[in-house]
Structures are given as C-alpha cells and as structure tokens.
Amino acid sequence: MHDPAAVRLVEITLWFWIGQAVGAFARLGIADAFGDQHRTVDDLAARTDCEPQGLLRLLRSLTGVGVIREVSPGLFALGELGQHLRTDHPQSMRDLAVLQSEPWMWRVFEQLPHAVSTGATPIKNVLGTDYYWNWLHQQPEERRVFDAGMVSVAKALQIPTALSYDYRDVHRIVDVGGGLGQVLTAILTANPHIGGTLFDQPSTVADAQRALADAGLADRCSVEGGDMFQAVPDGSDTYLLSFVLMDWDDEHAVQLLSNVAAVLPAHGRVLVLDCLADHDTDTGPSGHPFHMGRTVDLFQMCMGSARVRTRAEFEDLYARAGLRLQALHLPQAPVTLMQLAPA
Numbered sequence: 001m002h003d004p005a006a007v008r009l010v011e012i013t014l015w016f017w018i019g020q021a022v023g024a025f026a027r028l029g030i031a032d033a034f035g036d037q038h039r040t041v042d043d044l045a046a047r048t049d050c051e052p053q054g055l056l057r058l059l060r061s062l063t064g065v066g067v068i069r070e071v072s073p074g075l076f077a078l079g080e081l082g083q084h085l086r087t088d089h090p091q092s093m094r095d096l097a098v099l100q101s102e103p104w105m106w107r108v109f110e111q112l113p114h115a116v117s118t119g120a121t122p123i124k125n126v127l128g129t130d131y132y133w134n135w136l137h138q139q140p141e142e143r144r145v146f147d148a149g150m151v152s153v154a155k156a157l158q159i160p161t162a163l164s165y166d167y168r169d170v171h172r173i174v175d176v177g178g179g180l181g182q183v184l185t186a187i188l189t190a191n192p193h194i195g196g197t198l199f200d201q202p203s204t205v206a207d208a209q210r211a212l213a214d215a216g217l218a219d220r221c222s223v224e225g226g227d228m229f230q231a232v233p234d235g236s237d238t239y240l241l242s243f244v245l246m247d248w249d250d251e252h253a254v255q256l257l258s259n260v261a262a263v264l265p266a267h268g269r270v271l272v273l274d275c276l277a278d279h280d281t282d283t284g285p286s287g288h289p290f291h292m293g294r295t296v297d298l299f300q301m302c303m304g305s306a307r308v309r310t311r312a313e314f315e316d317l318y319a320r321a322g323l324r325l326q327a328l329h330l331p332q333a334p335v336t337l338m339q340l341a342p343a
C-alpha cells in the first residue's frame with residue numbers, strides 16, 4: 001500500500017516541475033492561443049510556433065492541476081486556472097508565472113541550502129548585490145518582467161485587502177514604492193473622491209504614468225520619481241506602503257518610515273500592506289493550506305537582508321520612526337493592512 005505522506009512529499013518536491021510547466025505555458029502564450037475555444041494540439045502548435053509532441057506533453061502535465069482539461073482524446077480546453085493565465089483575464093496571473101520562471105530567480109534560489117547553513121545572502125553570491133532592487137534597477141528587461149509580475153500578485157493579494165478598508169475620510173494618497181500603480185489604481189477607482197501620487201524609482205514611473213492614464217486616472221493621480229530613502233512627497237493625509245517594508249532590513253525600513261513620518265500631518269495616517277509572519281497556518285482564500293508570510297520570507301532570505309516580520313517586530317519599527325500602530329485589519333489574510341498614526 002502507498003504511504004500517503006511519502007507520496008505527498010513526492011508531489012511537493014515535484015511542484016518545482018509543475019511551476020516551471022506553468023511558467024513555460026505562460027511564456028509561450030498558450031492560454032491566449034486557446035481563447036474561448038477547445039483546440040487540438042496541432043492547431044495550438046501552429047498558433048504558438050511550438051513542436052506538437054512537446055506541446056502535447058506540456059498540456060497533459062497540466063491536466064492534473066486544473067490548468068488544462070482534455071475534453072476528448074487530443075482535444076483540449078483551458079481549465080479554471082488556465083483561464084487565469086490569459087492576458088485578458090481581469091485576474092490574470094500570467095505575468096507572475098513568467099516572473100517565477102525567470103532564470104535569475106532559479107539561480108538565486110539554488111543557494112537556499114547555503115543561505116540556511118551559513119547565513120550568507122544568495123543574491124550577493126549570484127548577482128553581486130545586497131538587495132534585489134539594486135540589481136533590477138540596472139536591468140531594464142528583468143525589471144519590466146518584475147513590475148508586471150507584481151501587478152499580478154497585487155490583483156490576487158494586496159488589492160482585495162486594500163479594498164476592504166474604509167477610505168471615506170481619506171483625501172489624498174501617496175503610494176510609496178507603488179510600482180505601476182496597481183494598488184493605487186484599484187483604490188482610486190473604487191473611491192472617486194480621492195486624489196493620488198504614485199512615487200517610485202525614476203526607472204519605473206514612466207511605465208506607471210502610462211498605466212494610470214490607461215486606467216483613466218491621469219487627472220486624479222500624479223507621478224513622481226525619486227529615492228524613498230532620501231525623501232517622499234509631502235502634502236498628503238495618507239501614505240501607502242504596499243509590499244515595500246518586507247523588502248528591506250530594519251535600518252532601511254526605519255529610514256523610510258521616518259521619511260514618511262517627517263511629512264505626515266498630525267491627523268494623517270500611514271497604511272501598510274504586508275504579510276505577517278506570526279499568524280497560524282490556515283486554509284487561505286484558495287482553499288489550500290498555505291502560509292503566505294512564511295513563504296515570502298524564503299524569497300526575502302535569498303534576495304537580500306530583509307524578512308517578513310511579526311506584529312511585534314512591525315510595532316518596534318513604527319516606534320523607532322515616531323509612529324504607532326492604530327488598527328490592524330485582516331490579521332489572518334495572506335496580506336494584512338496596518339493603519340499607523342503619528343506616535
């Protein structure tokens with residue numbers, strides 16, 4: 001008889017292959033080639049410029065995980081997860097799948113055992129930098145892939161948490177490290193009384209400006225490029241830090257929070273969207289047991305000196321920057337919202 005735990009571990013270790021299969025499926029644009037149709041392998045191969053036997057094997061590998069359905073022998077359709085790999089799906093995860101199969105990601109993660117046994121920082125060994133942002137800043141193509149991947153992540157994780165907050169008393173938001181403006185766009189679209197400023201590195205803001213214009217927000221949202229460790233734009237009542245503190249060690253995080261505190265009015269608030277390391281592992285919104293914070297922490301261990309923090313560790317950072325935690329929303333969700341006020 002099979003030992004269920006042993007088989008489960010075989011499956012867990014093979015998820016690496018499935019992740020790469022999903023990445024290949026996304027990169028090759030196969031979900032888009034399906035459109036709303038059932039298709040044969042030859043049809044799909046012609047549409048995606050693939051070799052039919054290889055494509056058949058890729059499709060079959062993905063039938064077991066909900067990406068593909070084999071409707072009848074040789075005839076395939078997108079499963080529910082496959083629909084989410086189309087570029088035109090409102091909750092498209094295609095760009096995240098591409099990002100997770102980037103060669104530099106594998107190369108850094110290869111060094112996880114070395115990081116755990118020695119405390120070394122993999123990204124330093126592999127890419128010669130202390131923080132992945134310092135490297136991405138010099139790599140326009142990898143940077144573009146990363147920014148697009150973050151838009152996918154935000155659709156699934158940050159935006160649902162951000163939209164659970166009551167913005168009635170908010171007038172203007174500065175989104176610090178806002179990427180392409182994905183979270184700010186969702187908040188402004190749902191709250192037409194709010195104006196915004198997207199603040200990010202100069203290399204990102206030109207793309208962000210286009211994305212905000214495409215969302216019809218050019219009139220309500222300005223864009224500013226700069227270094228958040230030097231200063232952040234003033235003149236707002238609300239500052240948003242979404243998936244930003246998790247990328248930096250305490251020294252950087254306190255510097256950034258202090259820069260925000262320096263321009264925060266007495267009645268102002270800071271909204272931090274981040275993962276928590278200390279809630280219990282539970283069944284998340286996907287219906288599968290998964291601890292988002294502790295999993296993202298592996299990424300941080302490989303990509304720099306940052307870590308996913310506990311509530312107490314966040315409170316310590318806030319106190320050091322002259323801020324205090326006022327309220328914590330959705331503590332059990334994959335992403336939590338912390339509301340801060342001047343101390």
Ligand SMILES: C[S@@+](CC[C@H](N)C(=O)[O-])C[C@H]1O[C@@H](n2cnc3c(N)ncnc32)[C@H](O)[C@@H]1O
Nearest residue numbers: 133150154177178179200201226227228242243
């Ligand atoms: C993980 S992404 C989060 C993007 C977005 N806030 C979200 O939730 O999807 C971190 C962002 O911080 C920005 N960033 C990194 N270093 C920065 C710096 N020194 N000044 C301004 N932005 C910076 C990056 O360009 C990136 O867009």
